[in-house]
Amino acid sequence: MILYQSGFLTLDYDPATDILFVEWPDVHEFLVPEINQTLQILVDHLKSYDIKRLLVDASQAALEIPPQEYKEVLKEFGLNLMTTRLEKLARIITPNPAREHNVEEAKQEVGLTLRLQTFPDKQEALLWLEEEG
Template sequence: MIIFSNGLITLDYEPATDILSVALPDIRNFGTTEVERSLEIIVESITNYDVKKLLLNSSKAIIEVEDVVYRNIIMKFSSDLMKTRLKYLARVGSNMEEQEKRANKVAEEVRYVTNTSITFRNFTDNSEAMEWLLKQ
């Protein structure tokens, strides 16, 4: 069931599996404030629906912001997620090698700095990510 949609993101929550699915768009046409607010909405929805599993599909996301801005956005999003009861996060990456290197670097930093209890895995395919979440 669609629980939120604003033209930037659509949150699709399946209560039977307790999986919240979000496809992240090409954000070149949106400002960082809009992106940050959308990430806050994801966290609010996880809290309100007591979601334990999140599928972030970044396969179509094109991110063209400075490294420090990207890092700050991801660090805040990760910190906010840790305040929820989320247990599993599956991320579907893009086929853009440089973007994935940057995402992996920031993900490693997040794990090091925050000591997160959320189990995180990257995938190359949406169906693999969903299959992993269903097994959890």
């Protein structure tokens, strides 16, 4: 069920598994404030629907902002995620090692308290999200 859709972001929720699926948006035509606003929409939906599991597909997203700015976006997003009741976040990784490094750095700097795992494909990520505990 589509909870939200714009030209930048689609939030697809499966109530049976309590998993929200989002494809990470391309970040080349937008400014950092627009990116933060879009991610806040995601956080607001996590809160409104009391969602416990999130699957982010970052595998195809283009990124054309400086690494430090991207890390700051990730840190703010991580802090905002910790204001929700989200328990598990699965990410489908990018083929870009520098971006993955930014994700790890942001996770450490924020002290992310929810369980976060990265996966090479959607099927493995869904299996992990559906596991109890």
